[in-house]
Amino acid sequence: MVDGRTSTAIYVGRFQPFHLGHLYAVRHALKEVRRLIIVIGSSQRSYEPRHPFTLGERMEMIRLATEEAHIPPSRFIMVPVPDVEIHPTWVSLVEYSCPSFDMAFTNEPLTTRLLKEAGYRVVAVPLQERNDLSGTSIRERMSRGMPWEHLVPRSVASYIKKVHGPERIREIASLTKNP
Amino acid sequence: MVDGRTSTAIYVGRFQPFHLGHLYAVRHALKEVRRLIIVIGSSQRSYEPRHPFTLGERMEMIRLATEEAHIPPSRFIMVPVPDVEIHPTWVSLVEYSCPSFDMAFTNEPLTTRLLKEAGYRVVAVPLQERNDLSGTSIRERMSRGMPWEHLVPRSVASYIKKVHGPERIREIASLTKNP
Amino acid sequence: MVDGRTSTAIYVGRFQPFHLGHLYAVRHALKEVRRLIIVIGSSQRSYEPRHPFTLGERMEMIRLATEEAHIPPSRFIMVPVPDVEIHPTWVSLVEYSCPSFDMAFTNEPLTTRLLKEAGYRVVAVPLQERNDLSGTSIRERMSRGMPWEHLVPRSVASYIKKVHGPERIREIASLTKNP
Amino acid sequence: MVDGRTSTAIYVGRFQPFHLGHLYAVRHALKEVRRLIIVIGSSQRSYEPRHPFTLGERMEMIRLATEEAHIPPSRFIMVPVPDVEIHPTWVSLVEYSCPSFDMAFTNEPLTTRLLKEAGYRVVAVPLQERNDLSGTSIRERMSRGMPWEHLVPRSVASYIKKVHGPERIREIASLTKNP
Amino acid sequence: MVDGRTSTAIYVGRFQPFHLGHLYAVRHALKEVRRLIIVIGSSQRSYEPRHPFTLGERMEMIRLATEEAHIPPSRFIMVPVPDVEIHPTWVSLVEYSCPSFDMAFTNEPLTTRLLKEAGYRVVAVPLQERNDLSGTSIRERMSRGMPWEHLVPRSVASYIKKVHGPERIREIASLTKNP
């Protein structure tokens, strides 16, 4: 445990898609705290090049990945949080949406800053070695028809294929809704 | 099982607060389907007479109540859904926010109608005998200082006291934010 | 013609539903101006006691009623305008949404005031004698199971029955979406 | 001074209209702190029975009243803050919108609670004896044609007459925008 | 007729501005279906480089172009639909806003995908030969001072000149509202 009194932490990501780096971070965080709140950020966005998957699809990916990894479902909950236009109010929206928490895991600088300014302790997740273990890299691989399956949990790879994720990403790569 | 192919259902409520009738409905639904998505409706509302609790508080109540009742956390997830101004688009927001589902449990007539118009099978939850087992009745009891603890799971009663729920309800009973 | 230079007017209503009083007002206005813009106000509201019908349903009612009354479709267009939170910006939203217009027909006091403050000439529509020729009265009749068909154009009555309007109004009369 | 370190406070109101009780509160607060931020709440609402005046009109009333009362304009600024749907995020919107502040003056219970939960010291403004010194009472007097001028600063009374405030209140008393 | 039972279709575009390619598509669609709903997408956008014209201006262009082309106004209506942040709810907003329809005409891939996922038959409009018959090309020509009038109906060209369209496009080409 990071701290004897620490029982609950948030872990913030967009999970477009949920990949092995995210799974590593969840495991790492659960060594430190008893319960984890996985905050699904930019929850309102989908069918865009950087945000291809719906909220429901991302929730299903997290469920499948944690089940495959034998992470007990009693140890975490998922909470979607949409973007807000007035950025400094984002932390209070997270506080509204989540059961109370003591600290945060994230490697993202602005999220770190906003949470620290609101008084939270923020801990970085140790990065993994592979450069390509990022949402950006995986979406680009899908978009170019390169292999991507080895970068996500097996069950997530199957699910992404079932919902035709790579095709969707290719379709929206260069398009807007109404030309 | 209601139907051999049915694996996932939604159960829609506001859970202001989560009471024994809701717990009964969850148990009942889990006899029929393998997995349940508990849709927390009007997720954006709180600190109002009919909507006293925040989203995070309602998620915590559901977690505590299901843990106390030994309902396996692998059998359900919670998904918040805010109100929408254009009501007939509400079902598509639920579809966006949830992993895919086959049917719905609810006793609420308008939710029933909107889901049926969108093609879903909707099953009513058998009502319990006690008249006072409703959010309205429980909030009114809190507001008047009458006993309410016996109408919610024990762990939920403790939690509501910890967040000073009855005091909050009394404060907001006759008030607007800026007089 | 009210005025030699006047070619286009707006006529503002909610049309919940479109009734014979509305039809009378359209006919009256088309005697005065060459072209009419029928502004469908509160366009975003439906499935509520005072706003039962969707925007598409209201557009269809207007199309059916004007066709039945042999009003040439070249003489008018329909433009939906949603409510705005900052009321004095409503006129500029109407101006954004409509081809340019010179004057307005309405009997509603606040609409009249906002349009006059923005510099428009506003003309009242002569009222008809029948007291029950109002949306409020018609919705109440539907809600109570009393006859209402004689208060709307014949084609509108058929259409309302086809979409089960009275049943919808009865269902939502005393209900909110998530109890 | 309430506290040696206290330099800036907020004072929250809707100011529909700005009356002698508000002026008294501003004077009182300025005895305690060096600078005051007058937060104009529900800034987006107007042309409604409980919210008749626009934001610009309320700003002008405060400017006129403080000028008439010889309150130095270097001692205060005005900051509009609209309502938010997720109430517990309101305090962070105030923090976003205002220069930094140390404490708050208000008599309103829910504002008090939200600010206290966010860690601010909240001080009640001593109430004045006259029962009718409230926005509700003044709007009702305007609506009924009773005298109201003695309840607001002289310059505010002139201004309200200039913008035809009582007429506006009577017009909107029983009306919605689109009948 | 595409299909004996097909009576009403939607045709989706942004019409920035309405050009000869759009007119061709409307004619083509009206050979297949009895009634057409022209959905004016991104209805809320204007005064931006890719979205120069207001909703009212686009409605007027469509009216003028169809009148010039002798397309009977009884065969179509226009329905504005704004963008939505949660893309998969867009189809249900179209359904809310339009009289009921059976199929859709569009060449746009994402609109096609969303409508197909919602169960609609989508038919592509045969493309015309001229490469420059696109909104993008026409706006660029206006922006550079090149001839564009031959790419839109004659009445639309006159109207665009009357509202100083090319000047507006040049002004907003490299600008934001508040520098």
Next chain:
Amino acid sequence: MVDGRTSTAIYVGRFQPFHLGHLYAVRHALKEVRRLIIVIGSSQRSYEPRHPFTLGERMEMIRLATEEAHIPPSRFIMVPVPDVEIHPTWVSLVEYSCPSFDMAFTNEPLTTRLLKEAGYRVVAVPLQERNDLSGTSIRERMSRGMPWEHLVPRSVASYIKKVHGPERIREIASLTKNP
């Protein structure tokens, strides 16, 4: 005075940050009119590369700069105005938010156009010689670690350092909230 009857003008800017060019413009405008309304545009944006500062921070900068320059606080007020999606309704939002005004100062072409289309006289502020006296240039200097202090009033430079402005700009330069 520009015009004998002119008493109040608006001056529109984003003030990211408030610099010597803005101060010059305020002084210039106050030679022409009795009272100035400083409209803080894009009031809702912050923690973005082109919009680093919060509304409260921008209000504080204006207060400090005018105090340092001995501009009497009785001569101006500050009014925040957020962006609107439907651009042509922006002027009516300014009218809603401000005490009544007669004319506008701005050098920005689109603001000029929208205000002129609404009937206001718009006067350009004489530009100063220094090329680097712009928000864009100052933010870029902060971002690159180049000197910027000489381009803003002394008190504003101190304040920006106190809130760690340059560090914030560097952090958000290449980042989004949730990677």
